Amino acid sequence: MLYDFDTDLDKLLSEYDYCVCGSGPSGMSVATTLVNAGKKVIILEGGGKQYSDRSQSLYESKSSVAGFNGYYSLTGTRARYLGGTSNFWSGRCKPFLEYEFSRSPGGDLPGWPITFKDMNDYLEPAMRIVDLDPEKGFTDPYDARLSTDNIEPDVFQPSPPTRFAQKYQDFMENNPGVHTFVNANVTELEVGEKGRISAVTVKSYDGQVASVKAKHFILAMGAIENARILLLSDSVYPKGVGNEHDMVGRCFMEHYNVKMGEFIPNPEYWEGREIASFYTTEKFVKEDNIGAANLHMWILGDAGSDQGGRLGPLRYMIQDFSCHFDLTDKLQWLLKHKCGGTGVITTLTEQIPNKDSRVTLLDDVDELGMRKINLHWDMNAFDARTIRTQAIRLAKDVAELKIGRVKLPEYITDESVAIDSMAHAHHIGTTRMAAEAKHGVVDSNAKVFGVDNLHVAGPSVFSTGGGGNPTMPGIQLALRLADHLLATETA
Ligand SMILES: Cc1cc2nc3c(=O)[nH]c(=O)nc-3n(C[C@H](O)[C@H](O)[C@H](O)COP(=O)(O)OP(=O)(O)OC[C@H]3O[C@@H](n4cnc5c(N)ncnc54)[C@H](O)[C@@H]3O)c2cc1C
Numbered sequence: 347m348l349y350d351f352d353t354d355l356d357k358l359l360s361e362y363d364y365c366v367c368g369s370g371p372s373g374m375s376v377a378t379t380l381v382n383a384g385k386k387v388i389i390l391e392g393g394g395k396q397y398s399d400r401s402q403s404l405y406e407s408k409s410s411v412a413g414f415n416g417y418y419s420l421t422g423t424r425a426r427y428l429g430g431t432s433n434f435w436s437g438r439c440k441p442f443l444e445y446e447f448s449r450s451p452g453g454d455l456p457g458w459p460i461t462f463k464d465m466n467d468y469l470e471p472a473m474r475i476v477d478l479d480p481e482k483g484f485t486d487p488y489d490a491r492l493s494t495d496n497i498e499p500d501v502f503q504p505s506p507p508t509r510f511a512q513k514y515q516d517f518m519e520n521n522p523g524v525h526t527f528v529n530a531n532v533t534e535l536e537v538g539e540k541g542r543i544s545a546v547t548v549k550s551y552d553g554q555v556a557s558v559k560a561k562h563f564i565l566a567m568g569a570i571e572n573a574r575i576l577l578l579s580d581s582v583y584p585k586g587v588g589n590e591h592d593m594v595g596r597c598f599m600e601h602y603n604v605k606m607g608e609f610i611p612n613p614e615y616w617e618g619r620e621i622a623s624f625y626t627t628e629k630f631v632k633e634d635n636i637g638a639a640n641l642h643m644w645i646l647g648d649a650g651s652d653q654g655g656r657l658g659p660l661r662y663m664i665q666d667f668s669c670h671f672d673l674t675d676k677l678q679w680l681l682k683h684k685c686g687g688t689g690v691i692t693t694l695t696e697q698i699p700n701k702d703s704r705v706t707l708l709d710d711v712d713e714l715g716m717r718k719i720n721l722h723w724d725m726n727a728f729d730a731r732t733i734r735t736q737a738i739r740l741a742k743d744v745a746e747l748k749i750g751r752v753k754l755p756e757y758i759t760d761e762s763v764a765i766d767s768m769a770h771a772h773h774i775g776t777t778r779m780a781a782e783a784k785h786g787v788v789d790s791n792a793k794v795f796g797v798d799n800l801h802v803a804g805p806s807v808f809s810t811g812g813g814g815n816p817t818m819p820g821i822q823l824a825l826r827l828a829d830h831l832l833a834t835e836t837a
Pocket of ligand 1: 367368369370371372373390391392393422423424425426427428429430431432434435436437438439530531532533566567568569571770771772773803804805815816817818820
């Protein structure tokens with residue numbers, strides 16, 4: 347049943363089996379599994395059924411970057427209404443590869459506490475959720491000739507892209523096992539006896555406030571808000587819930603979107619093509635001890651016409667930036683820019699877990715009285731070396747494969763020049779999974795350390811980011827979490 351927290355508070359039950367906070371891909375995947383198993387579930391969605399400036403503005407806050415030249419948009423990289431950021435996403439799906447999942451990430455933090463099989467067991471159901479055919483798998487590279495010791499042709503699948511509010515509309519409106527409330531902003535976790543969460547405080551925009559009770563709570567509000575709610579729920583634990591080791595909010599990971607160079611295409615290869623997409627090999631990543639990446643070669647086109655491809659997030663970022671700084675007229679040319687005959691190399695490069703890359707609370711509060719955050723996106727020396735190593739190796743391989751000649755930017759060849767990087771709107775980490783509380787926020791079952799009835803769903807629990815897109819693996823883990831909850835019969 348689909349309700350509004352402003353007008354339908356009388357429909358609220360005195361207690362639910364499970365309370366899922368957030369209605370994006372991660373929350374919806376947990377909720378549908380629990381409801382299908384006969385559990386009574388409430389989904390709390392802070393936004394409305396449609397986009398509104400009022401809800402979206404609750405995502406406005408501060409961001410800063412270090413170690414590179416860049417800018418981070420907190421509103422342009424996520425959507426705050428029913429279905430979450432699936433309303434904006436492009437649908438590119440790629441599972442973790444075994445080598446990138448199983449290796450140590452570099453730096454002073456351990457990798458995943460679960461096995462590749464634990465994750466991969468949920469690939470097929472996750473593919474069905476994003477409307478991909480599991481029969482097709484991820485084994486069919488578009489051009490198998492493009493292989494070297496360092497790069498291989500990329501394999502991915504495009505989801506339609508699935509919009510979760512539309513896909514699960516009938517489920518939300520007609521399934522009596524689920525109560526979905528829109529305009530239901532979770533503003534605090536209420537800590538009860540024995541450190542368990544007894545309820546969440548929920549506020550509407552028109553002054554309704556209620557405590558929603560459940561036996562179990564699942565945070566699925568995206569990596570930034572999951573960390574924010576844990577940090578600001580400080581009435582019993584002054585450092586926030588699950589934050590005994592000061593790990594909540596740390597290890598925020600993105601995928602670096604770096605222009606690694608321009609290239610002159612070899613017409614023999616590029617006739618009739620616009621893109622060649624590669625992935626780093628296991629040999630390259632392990633021997634050079636670097637992060638993984640998708641590396642894309644594009645023949646330059648009209649960025650403004652690209653609604654769904656990798657330039658989509660870039661376009662949103664530019665639009666957001668231009669509106670923010672009142673530069674819309676001056677930047678119009680960028681959205682229409684063409685450079686016939688040349689190409690550009692962009693990336694989706696893994697960021698390793700780095701404690702300095704983090705979400706922290708500010709003293710400023712938003713309209714609902716919630717403390718705002720600062721997102722500090724930090725590129726460390728490991729990541730800078732990853733980017734430069736990948737660029738130089740790719741340039742060499744592109745020449746050897748005879749598909750083009752690459753001109754590298756100065757920030758690749760000169761280490762004293764700061765690297766330029768954009769983001770990919772991939773919010774990862776902040777409540778990372780670890781075997782021990784000193785290295786993360788959730789355990790291998792995605793349970794918040796020290797709190798028996800609080801779990802986290804989505805890419806915020808990733809121990810490492812990998813070089814692929816995060817949403818489908820986030821769904822894999824959400825499904826694994828739902829199975830764990832059902833198997834342990836805790837509700
Ligand atoms: C332009 C763009 C393109 C993208 N393309 C891709 C792609 O091709 N492939 C890919 O894998 N990923 C892509 N992504 C990323 C993808 O959208 C996210 O990884 C995915 O949506 C994360 O799902 P989630 O459910 O964890 O979080 P979200 O989808 O962000 O959902 C969080 C939900 O929580 C709600 N919420 C927030 N705060 C509160 C609160 N206080 N109380 C109650 N509810 C709250 C929000 O309204 C939202 O509904 C893209 C993102 C953008 C912006």
